[in-house]
Amino acid sequence: MAKELTPRGENYSQWYNDLVIKADLAEQSAVRGCMVIKPYGYAIWEKMQRALDDKFKETGHHNAYFPIFIPKSFFCREAEHVKGFAKECAVVTHYRLRSTEDGSAVEVDPAAKLEEELIVRPTSETIIWNTYKNWIQSYRDLPILCNQWANVVRWEMRTRLFLRTAEFLWQEGHTAHETREEAEEEARKMLDVYSDFAENFMAVPVIKGVKTANERFAGALNTYTIEALMQDGKALQSGTSHFLGQNFAKAFDVTFMNREGKSEYVWATSWGVSTRLMGALIMAHSDDNGLVLPPKLAPTQVVIVPVYKTNEERAAIAAKANEVVARLRSKGISVLFDDNDKKKPGWKFAEYELKGFPIRIALGPRDIAKNEGEVHRRDTMEKFQMSLDGIEDRLVALLDEMQANIFSKAKAYRDAHVTRVDTYEEFKEVLKNKGGFVSAHWDGTTETEIQIKEETKATIRCIPIGNEPEEGKCILTGKPSHQRVLFAISY
């Protein structure tokens, strides 16, 4: 029992942390608040990246890259933006080190102080809009649809692997448009791209919605969000898409000649998802045996574990296994044949379950004799015998079924944890004992929102898109309300 996990029920945070480390996804780095993503974790992230990138390309976007450093003066151009990020910025003040007098160490060379400090990007709106200024003169130059895969730094007080780290990997799309309508449509479209990805690849059901003014991105006119629910009943903001209006165009003086020959400020959007999605993936599906990966994101979908005593058996199984490997690969299934002789089958079973490999096939002498394999599926932990004839087609179907099953399981949990309440007492009771989203009336004011947050720790996660209008009374103030909003305690 080398890698026993903390049970999920007892201490969810510890379970999560344990799992991330023991499944070889990531670990705390020696640098405060920073994370090392290990090869296995990164392989999953790469699959996510690839799927997202394909979607971005399909919707007409191009990848580009902008500097990691933002001159302080750029950063301060947009008042709300700087207010939102100022408290968590890493700042470069010098560009050189020197040896100390006794030669035993190095120190910052005071003579190498930068004239203007550089901010390590917490997000790239400012450096990008400073650049877009030079790219845009006419409506013919629009739209600009760029995406960047990058790292950003936000000096958070408290960090958690994948969910909140001082440095994290993400993608940030930054688009420039001719009209308000086009920009708003873009922001909405990218929200749909995100929710499609979350649900169809990650198998994580999400609620699409609009953020309240209080929760909006610093500098945006409107922030759209996808909100997912974790198994401990906390919500996780999993992706955001912002309609920035003309705020950044005005801050960086980006104008274009419109079709009427008049000068106009450019309309903007930005949108991003980060390695936080890894956290969502882990917390949405995993169980006490470890990680559960949806087949579309599993770096390896099928692992074949040989079971043998003698070298003759080992050779016979290997021959059969290699044949199965080739057939599975011909159907596009990623497969590993683990004939490492140093580890025993039982050890391998546990290890691959911990790492969330969707399907395992055990091949032993008994199976070979019958031309069968023992198939184990990770999502339900069921085992059954399967003929090796045509196994490739059956596993393609099984992987699809598992993808769907993992999603519907998560969705059933999520749906069971959206609770409608009409009084503040019920509201507090549900948050305390059941968790999840609480659908309630709110009077629409920031004061009420903040008071509820202070009293219950719950925030308004979003106003769901397509919300049915409904007359009611604010749970806190009793003032009239025209629709319900979703509250939750969140990460």
Place this chain on the structure above:
RNA sequence: CGGGGUUUAGCGCAGUUGGUAGCGUGCCACGUUCGGGACGUGGAGGCCACGAGUUCGAGUCUCGUAACCCCGACCA
């Protein structure tokens, strides 16, 4: 920045009234094993966070310093 805690082998930990360092796991070697995290034997691995004190003697007591963790405030 408030409140609590930790620091001893690669990792996880124990170490009693102060007496000179231990367990689990991992690692190396050999043998028996191999259908759910096998076992035996042998082996390597330590400035007990750092600095000062008390003492014949400090992992253990006192003071100081640092790093990290948890709970708050801040946030994708």
